[in-house]
Amino acid sequence: MTLQDLQPGESGKILEFESSVRSERLMEMGMLPGVIVKVVRFAPLGDPIDLRVQGYHLSIRRDQAAKIHVSKCES
Amino acid sequence: MSIPTPLTVALVGNPNVGKTTLFNQLTGLQQRVANFPGVTVERKSGSLTHSPHIEIVDLPGTYSLTPRSLDEQIAYEVLVGRRGKSPDLVVCVVDAGNLERNLYVVSQVIDIGLRVIIALNMTDAAEENGLIVDVSTLENELCVPVVPMVASKGEGVDHLIEKILNHGDQAQPYRWTLMDAVDAKIPDLTNILTEEAPQVKPEHKRMEVLRALAEDEALDGWRPQSPNFVKRIEELRQEFTDRGVAWKHAEISGRYAWLGQIVNKSVERVRGPATMSDRIDSVLTHKFFGPLLFVIILAGIFQAVFSWATPAMDLIESGVSAIATAIQSVLPPSWATDLLTDGVITGVGNVVVFFPQILLLFFFLGLMEDTGYMARTAFIMDRVMKRVGLSGGSVLPLLSSYACAIPGIMAARTLDSERDRLITIMIAPLMSCSARLPVYTLFIAAFIPAGAFFGILGYQGLTMFSMYIMGTVMAFVAAAILKRFIFKGPDSYFVMELPPYRRPRLRQVFVRMIQRTKVFALRAGKIILGCSIVLWFLASYPKVDSTAEINQAIIEAEQQRDTTLAQALVSNTDVNLNTLNDSVATKDKSLEHQQVIAQQNDQDHQSVIDSLIIIQQSAQIRGSAIGHLGRILEPVMQPLGFDWKISAGLISAFAAREVIISTLSIIYSVEEDEEGVALRDAILADQYPDGRPVFTPLVALSLLVFFVFALQCMSTLAIARRETNTWKWPIVMWLYMTGLAYLASLLVYQGGLFLGFS
Numbered sequence: 029m030t031l032q033d034l035q036p037g038e039s040g041k042i043l044e045f046e047s048s049v050r051s052e053r054l055m056e057m058g059m060l061p062g063v064i065v066k067v068v069r070f071a072p073l074g075d076p077i078d079l080r081v082q083g084y085h086l087s088i089r090r091d092q093a094a095k096i097h098v099s100k101c102e103s
Numbered sequence: 104m105s106i107p108t109p110l111t112v113a114l115v116g117n118p119n120v121g122k123t124t125l126f127n128q129l130t131g132l133q134q135r136v137a138n139f140p141g142v143t144v145e146r147k148s149g150s151l152t153h154s155p156h157i158e159i160v161d162l163p164g165t166y167s168l169t170p171r172s173l174d175e176q177i178a179y180e181v182l183v184g185r186r187g188k189s190p191d192l193v194v195c196v197v198d199a200g201n202l203e204r205n206l207y208v209v210s211q212v213i214d215i216g217l218r219v220i221i222a223l224n225m226t227d228a229a230e231e232n233g234l235i236v237d238v239s240t241l242e243n244e245l246c247v248p249v250v251p252m253v254a255s256k257g258e259g260v261d262h263l264i265e266k267i268l269n270h271g272d273q274a275q276p277y278r279w280t281l282m283d284a285v286d287a288k289i290p291d292l293t294n295i296l297t298e299e300a301p302q303v304k305p306e307h308k309r310m311e312v313l314r315a316l317a318e319d320e321a322l323d324g325w326r327p328q329s330p331n332f333v334k335r336i337e338e339l340r341q342e343f344t345d346r347g348v349a350w351k352h353a354e355i356s357g358r359y360a361w362l363g364q365i366v367n368k369s370v371e372r373v374r375g376p377a378t379m380s381d382r383i384d385s386v387l388t389h390k391f392f393g394p395l396l397f398v399i400i401l402a403g404i405f406q407a408v409f410s411w412a413t414p415a416m417d418l419i420e421s422g423v424s425a426i427a428t429a430i431q432s433v434l435p436p437s438w439a440t441d442l443l444t445d446g447v448i449t450g451v452g453n454v455v456v457f458f459p460q461i462l463l464l465f466f467f468l469g470l471m472e473d474t475g476y477m478a479r480t481a482f483i484m485d486r487v488m489k490r491v492g493l494s495g496g497s498v499l500p501l502l503s504s505y506a507c508a509i510p511g512i513m514a515a516r517t518l519d520s521e522r523d524r525l526i527t528i529m530i531a532p533l534m535s536c537s538a539r540l541p542v543y544t545l546f547i548a549a550f551i552p553a554g555a556f557f558g559i560l561g562y563q564g565l566t567m568f569s570m571y572i573m574g575t576v577m578a579f580v581a582a583a584i585l586k587r588f589i590f591k592g593p594d595s596y597f598v599m600e601l602p603p604y605r606r607p608r609l610r611q612v613f614v615r616m617i618q619r620t621k622v623f624a625l626r627a628g629k630i631i632l633g634c635s636i637v638l639w640f641l642a643s644y645p646k647v648d649s650t651a652e653i654n655q656a657i658i659e660a661e662q663q664r665d666t667t668l669a670q671a672l673v674s675n676t677d678v679n680l681n682t683l684n685d686s687v688a689t690k691d692k693s694l695e696h697q698q699v700i701a702q703q704n705d706q707d708h709q710s711v712i713d714s715l716i717i718i719q720q721s722a723q724i725r726g727s728a729i730g731h732l733g734r735i736l737e738p739v740m741q742p743l744g745f746d747w748k749i750s751a752g753l754i755s756a757f758a759a760r761e762v763i764i765s766t767l768s769i770i771y772s773v774e775e776d777e778e779g780v781a782l783r784d785a786i787l788a789d790q791y792p793d794g795r796p797v798f799t800p801l802v803a804l805s806l807l808v809f810f811v812f813a814l815q816c817m818s819t820l821a822i823a824r825r826e827t828n829t830w831k832w833p834i835v836m837w838l839y840m841t842g843l844a845y846l847a848s849l850l851v852y853q854g855g856l857f858l859g860f861s
Contacts, residue, residue, distance in 0.1 A: 057600070071393075086601070087482050
């Protein structure tokens, strides 16, 4: 599954990036494989997404999120 | 141990960590704001307070030294010494509440061999969030001095200055572990680089190798000079891919692993994070309330800008004309006096009159930046902007442009993507700014009937509204076209931090407001002054001898007066009969006669002089270069329904849109009044020689549409020149908008004629 499939309130552990996404910038900002990301909310029009990662809020678009593979964290 | 005092100190850090606040604290208000040569990135520098030999340079905010935006590129070039000498010392400003991500760029700065001091900022906010940083552990782990501080309150600033004056050695670089598979190949690559690019300093080689390995852009940069280096790296990438080595993020993972350990050791979480900011967000970015509040906040700002700026603008306008009048009364009448009063002072006035709006808008924009709301507007509106190929970051620059394109264009600086910034600048002037309002008002009031659809939707209001909609829709269309054909490339991506909400620091907001306004006044001011002088010459030369017109007017006026007097006689009012009889009988044009009339009615006398002045001005502009240009343009403008007078007005409106009203007033020889009633009556009465009216509702509509699209504002061109660092984009901007205006007006006028309107 990808980050796009998570609903607000759900968390996921980053597995890998598809090569077409600009992963370097995301990784430099702390979105590394192995890091847990929480989907906080969607923007009022459904896009972009507000994520909580490494203790801060980062906003990315859904089409980018669709290229980040995650495993959903329970609880 | 004490090392010789450093000369340049660079401030480096992520965006939103209080870097600029610290810069202001260190330098006081003695700052120099300039651009880095050849680019529009601001270079802010100033002397350390009490130590004038130490220069502090505030570098643009950067998440990494692997440049992905123009700002980051500049920060990188300054640090490695490609823009002058490398700084002697780097103060890395980090947010104590978000150490891991903030230390990323710090580790890169350490690795290129620069001396580093860490300013651990916003420790108060971190503690509120339940995070305690053990400063000495952090110092020991990173081997660089760490100064805890709250820059916004001035806490820790003295300690930092002390450290700047007595800083230690540089830390040992590259203490993080690069994955073995990649690390094993570095020496080989470094050697090739030494052969092919001997200019690269030894301490930068490893960094250059890592950048070239991970980044296509960086690798392309080596292609012309170092073919073997490029070839070897391409081979390696293939080899790594085949072996399943994650070469692309080898450096990033290595650094984060190291920093993660350091942060684990030195940061203690004493309780869960505060949720205040999250709670604010659950309202301000709420599905329903978010957009609603966004609209309310914007409406409030616009209301404030318009209602507070208007009195100040009126004051400036009357002040400027009072100064001009005062100078005229002191200096002898000559062309030089006219140039000074009508050219220079009026020209400067045309710029200064924007100040109240610009200051207010910059104030509110600064407030939104400082509180963190700016990022939320981008978050809320990104979806809409994505449609036309922009990102949410363009929303505020474009909305500001409804008041005035100048702060809008300058606000586009906050955009990460250079392409998005250029597109935003190019379309900002299509938003109907406040200078168009007086023009809209005049022509709508004169030609659009006052009725209403269903009794509520007034025709006039509806027309006004559609002017704004037309500009906005066209701006989006233009953005999509620019994106598709001019600024090609992959879609803009959107990675934006949503910083926690903060109480605004008014002092910072004020300082930034003044700085930005100064940039407009000083940089754009010169160009605007030049244009004003040129326009003055065009309107004042060649000189016209208006004696004939004035004599004609005097004769007419007297005939009228005689009639009035005769009527007065007939009606036997309490006028002094003797005096009147004398003057009528002798038709004496002497001073005595004037006095008689003046005694009879002082106001009457004054209005005679006023109307003589207006007649003279009218004759002058009709015969001036602008008047002639208007006639030359008339054949071109006739298909839009414009005669030479409107064309001349359009030329003069280049100084600023609202100038068309005063030009038309002069041409039509009417006094300018607040409501434009006199001018309205005059244009309604004007006819072509064959008796057709010059202004019809259709002509007015065509003119309105022209004003929606045309770029008639030298201030906008001047600021676009400054913000893009070239005349190319302002010229393209002017051409496409003028072309658009012409076509749109042509369509409206010819289409209207075709459909049988007039």
